[in-house]
Amino acid sequence: MKDCIQTSWIGIFLCFFSITVSAQNQIAGKVTDAKDNKPLQEVNVVVKGTTIGTTTNADGSYSIKVKAGAVLVFSYVGYEPQEITANGQPVLNISLKQLSGTLGDVVVVGFGKQKKISVTGAISSVPVANIQRIATPSLSNALAGSMPGIITRQSSGEPGYDGASIFIRGFGTWANRSPLILVDGVERDINNINTQEIESFSILKDASATAVYGVRGANGVILINTKRGSTGKPKVIFRTENATLTALRLPQYINGPEYAGLINEALANDNLPPRYTDAELQKFRDGSDPYLYSNVDWTDAVLKKHTFQSINNLSVTGGNEIIRYYTNVGYTVLNGIYRQDPNNPYKTNAQMKRYNFRSNIDINVSRSISIELGIGGVIQKGNYPGASAPAIFDALRITSPINYPKLNPDGSIAGASTSYLQNNPWGLVTQSGYTRQDRNTLQGTFGGKWDLSSLVTKGLSIRGLFSYDHYYSASTDRFKPYAIKQYLGKDATGNDRYSIIREEQPMRYVLHNDANRAIYTELAVNYNRNFGRHALTGMILGNRREYVDLTADVMLNNLPYRRQGLAGRITYSYDNRYLAEVNAGYNGSENFPEGKQYGFFPSVSLGWNVSREKFWHIDAISNLKIRGSYGQVGNDQIGGRRFLFLTTINRTGQSYFFGDNQRFYQGYDEAQIGNNDVTWEVATKGNLGFDLELFNGMINLQVDGFKENRNGILIQRGVIPRITGYYPWTLPYANLGKAKNSGIDALLEIKHTTRSGFYYNFRGTFTYARSICTQNDDPIPKYPYQSFVGQLIDQPMGLIATGFFRDQDDIDKSPKQTFMERVRPGDIKYMDYNGDGVVDDYDRVPIGYPRTPQIVYGAGASFGYKGFELSLFFTGVAHTSLFVDGPSMYPFQMGLGTYNILREYYDNRWTPQHTDAKYPRVSPLQNPNNNRTSTLFLQDASYIRLKSAEVAYNFQIKPLKQHGLESVRLFINGANLFTWDKIRVIDPESNYGTGGYPLQRSINFGGQFTF
Secondary structure, three states: OHHHHHHHHHHHHHHHHHHHHHHEEEEEEEEEEOOOOOEOOOOEEEEOOOOOEEEOOOOOEEEEEEEOOOEEEEEOOOEOOEEEEOOOOOEOOEEEOEOOOOOOOEEEEOOEEEEHHHOOOOEEEOOHHHHHOOOOOOHHHHOOOOOOOEEEEOOOOOOOOOOOEEEEOOOOOOOOOOOEEEEOOEEOOHHHOOHHHEEEEEEEOOHHHHHHHHHHOOOOEEEEEEOOOOOEEEEEEEEEEEEEEEEOOOOOEOOHHHHHHHHHHHHHHOOOOOOOOHHHHHHHHHOOOOOOOOOOOHHHHHEOOEEEEEEEEEEEEEEOOOEEEEEEEEEEEEEOOEOOOOOOOOOOOOEEEEEEEEEEEEEEOOOOEEEEEEEEEEEEEEEEEOOOHHHHHHHHHHOOOOOOOOEOOOOOEEOOOOHHHHOOHHHHHHOOEEEEEEEEEEEEEEEEEEEOOOOOOOOEEEEEEEEEEEEEEEEEEEEOOOOEEEEEEEOOOOOEEEEEEEOOOOOOOEEEEEEEEEEEEEEEEEEEEEEOOEEEEEEEEEEEEEEEEOOOOOHHHHOOEEEEEEEEEEEEEEOOOEEEEEEEEEEEEOOOOOOOOEEEEEEEEEEEEHHHOOOOOOOOEEEEEEEEEEEEEEEOOOOOOOOOOOOEEEOOOOOEEEOOOOEEEOOOEEEEOOOOOOOOEEEEEEEEEEEEEEOOOOEEEEEEEEEEEEEEEEEEOOOOOHHHOOOHHHOOEEEEEEEEEEEEEEEEEEEEEOOOOEEEEEEEEEEEEEEEEEEOOOOOOOOHHHOOOOOEOOOOEEEOEEEEOOOHHHHHHOOEEOOOOOOOOOOEEEOOOOOOOEEOHHHOEEOOOOOOOOEEEEEEEEEEEOOEEEEEEEEEEEOOEEEOOOEOOEOOOOOOOOOOOEHHHHHOEOEOOEOOOOEOOOOOOOOOOOOOOEHHHEEEOOEEEEEEEEEEEEEOOHHHHOOOOOEEEEEEEEEEEEEEEOOOOOOOOOOOOOOOOOOEEEEEEEEEEEO
């Protein structure tokens, strides 16, 4: 009996075990594109109603354990989802169909999203993968040429200060031109965002797209959305990349013998005896007396050619139908190119370290209510020499190789009594102390959505958003005035003689603090409903932002900066064929007079999907949409001080002594005359464009033409004469400036995947924007051609150089040049533009193009086969000019033997034997005729740059897959690899002058591991 009972229990257990095992079936398969059989990577495969799930690998394969009868949901962006019931089959291959045309594509718009097919505004976006191929800590440096309409220029590569300037469609003002940048709907710094955190990146360009932002929309809007969780089992991605950086175009100055010889040449040009004998010149050459006849390469002495960068990210994402999460932590370090003194107990090289954290959580509280919580943190630490980068590069420009040695014989810092010669470049970099910078940013976002379809009416919902951002920075300056001594040679007994220029002083301590906080709230009511072929959406939104400068130095700046208002949108479409949209913003700022703080900014746009007409029978054109918009937007970032409508009083004005006793009386005067009519800029914008799709998405073309008139640009009154008694700094500001901006931008994309799995993608962008000043308040000049009205904004003015004077006879027959008492052969000859027989400042005319390029373009291609990938991206600019002038290009600018000299000038200067030259003769004295703004020093700053290139391979290591390692991607990429331009002396993106902290070329090795 006992044995029977035991046998029964064993049988029941085995039966239960077999049922349990059979309930957990292993299913494997591949997910491919139904059209071309291309494997699809990152497809979500989830058991419906559970947290069980996985994603497909690079070859489209997946594997999952499920219970019999479970429903598998296969979903992928841009494809129709599929639900398949598991009935015990071991292999389940799935083909997903792309959503027809652009019906399934979603575009991020102001305060929401729209289907791409229904969008009538001018909006551009870029695949995030394109941005991630450029390994840079500053996101703005990865955007050049990536989208139509965006214009960038990076002028510095200094760690922590290397962000590029960004403009959208040029600029319609000469005041604040920066676009509004929103991260997850909140105004934030673009360079604090880690590229691995980004889900989408879009720019809004016309009035239809930006009118909802009212007084902040005139300069365009950048929308960045960070990644959010997706349904499926937890997925862990670790990405590490390490780069060798090479400084580009370090300044090349002439050596000591050449510099000394140039001094003799300058004297000979004015028929004066030489300063240095042949024996002394030989000492410069052979280094036999390096302390009195120095020959210092200051560039090599203080700057390194190579440095290092590392970017690392670890992310975790996953979730189910109720809760989804995404978390990322990042660590970035970027080292500078300054050399260090190993004897220092502290570091003086520039370095930026940054720690990023971001967590986004989405929760479905019920079928109709969802909430989201986002937390972001940025901790950035900077280390720099005691002297700033501009001071260091200025010292390189003005310290010649023969002024003094790097160090004196006793190891002290060398220098001279002249003030500018007390900035020994080596001393500034290594002996002037150090600066520590700490910048901490905390970002918190909370939002929620309530679908009221079942309670009120179908398609109605409300949404709210609250954010709190806090920023704090502390800069600790440990500046040290180091000792400076001038070596005078040896005395009669053979001892070294010195002149003490400055005694060493204790290291100083200065603390700079900056802190601010911003609170943003938003509440919106949305409506989205279809009535047969009719689709209607609507939105009304109220928002408010309060910004407080917590460390303001004056009471006025500590008052909260507030902006609030309403925004609305109505869209209508019939059969996705005829489209109409109305957008409006009604908002204001506390910066303007009471009763004049709010403005209304409307826009309207229309669209026609021609390819959806019944008469359309061109199979090759799968989509053709024509769209146009017209409207107004504003800009309240007009410059000037706060509350320009207030008149302020200076209580320490002009004073005087009165009476027999000459008693002192303190006077008052007007510090700033107020203007009760001050207001924002208003931009009236028009846009006409079309979207063309060929061969079911194989070729896409987007073209837009735009025109803008900007009124109300804030300027200080310029026509009030001094004889009225007003000080120039008290003159009121008024919205008198006007400008116009017009151009075209375009995007061409070609992509295809063959049945064998080979794919290619070409993407090209083009932007042309021309901005012209149409009205200002400058006094009317004597000659109309010197007026800035009618000229390009930022148009440079200068003299037109026609060559060099050949001889005295040429000088005598030419119009008199008034900039110096006597010109000589080899001096610059200028055009007498007005024909009055004299060359003076009245002959200055518009020359060249503004520094910001009018034309920006980009072109890139990607290729892939199975696990192999190759990509290239070129960017370029045109219609931009750069003056390569100033110290080191103006020889002996402050007199004979002063300042350093670039090799560019030395190798191309005028001499009696070399009259076919680029640059004028060298003079022993300061030469005001040659050292001035003219076409001679104007360079065409157009360039084409191989911005990035990448080779990657995706593969799986089967023995490690059972330990959770799903896939591995190894890659090598580079940035700023080659540049083709006409300057070659400094980087073509540099500011006017002879360059500063250089950009770098990066060669980056990395790997991405998915678990």
